[in-house]
Amino acid sequence: MKHAAKIGLLPVVAAVLAACGGSSGQTSRPAGSVAGFSALPAACYVTKIDPTNVNATITFYGWPDNSPPGNKIAHPVLHKVASGDGTYCNPTTFATEPKNDAEIPYGIKIYVPFLEQYFIREDDCTHSGPHRGHGSNGCSGLWFDLWIGGDKASIPHAVFWCEDHLTPGAKVQVVLNPQDSLPVENAGPIYQDAPLPKGSCFGTPEK
Numbered sequence: 001m002k003h004a005a006k007i008g009l010l011p012v013v014a015a016v017l018a019a020c021g022g023s024s025g026q027t028s029r030p031a032g033s034v035a036g037f038s039a040l041p042a043a044c045y046v047t048k049i050d051p052t053n054v055n056a057t058i059t060f061y062g063w064p065d066n067s068p069p070g071n072k073i074a075h076p077v078l079h080k081v082a083s084g085d086g087t088y089c090n091p092t093t094f095a096t097e098p099k100n101d102a103e104i105p106y107g108i109k110i111y112v113p114f115l116e117q118y119f120i121r122e123d124d125c126t127h128s129g130p131h132r133g134h135g136s137n138g139c140s141g142l143w144f145d146l147w148i149g150g151d152k153a154s155i156p157h158a159v160f161w162c163e164d165h166l167t168p169g170a171k172v173q174v175v176l177n178p179q180d181s182l183p184v185e186n187a188g189p190i191y192q193d194a195p196l197p198k199g200s201c202f203g204t205p206e207k
Helices: 156-166
Strands: 017-019 045-047 052-062 092-096 109-112 117-124 143-149 172-176
Touching: 052 156, 109 143, 117 143, 143 156
Parallel strands: 052 143, 092 117
Antiparallel strands: 017 045, 052 172, 092 143, 109 117, 109 172
C-alpha cells in the first residue's frame, strides 16, 4: 500500500517451495531450477508449510486511497505493482503492518474464505493515506488490507463504495499458507471500472 525500500522474494520463502503443476504433493523440480528457484512463476508453487487458520481484520485499499494514490507497492515479490486475479498462481497483493513481518513475511500467501480468493503479501500498511477510504486507516494487530483494484481513471467514490461494501463488520477467518486446491470465486480484480459510470464490485454493480 505504501512504498519503501524494495526487496525480492525472501530466501526463507523460496526455501520452502516445491514445484506444482499437478497435485499438491508433487515435489519434483522442473528443468532449469537452481538452488530452490525454477523457471516457473514462484507463485505457482505449493509450500510445505501446513495451513494455519487465524481470525483477522479485513479491509481493502485501491488506487485512490493508496499512499500515494496509484498502484505502487513496498516490497514487490510476484508483481511489480499491486495486482493479481485471486488465483493460487496469481494471488492478489495485500498489505499488513511491519510489526507482523515475522508471522506474515513478504511472499506469504493467504486465502480469504468469504471472498474465495488467494492473496500475497507485497505491501505495508501505514497511516499516511488520504483521509478517505480504508487506505487511511493503517493496520493494528493481525490485519490484512487487500488490494481491490482501480486505476487513474477510476471514480474514487465507486472504489470507496466497493471497499465499504465488502469490509466485514468483525474479524473473519483467514488461512495462512493455504493449499492450492481451494475454490476461487470471480477470479480477477475485485473492483473494475466497467460497467460505467460506477463500475462493479466483485461482479456486482454499485447500487
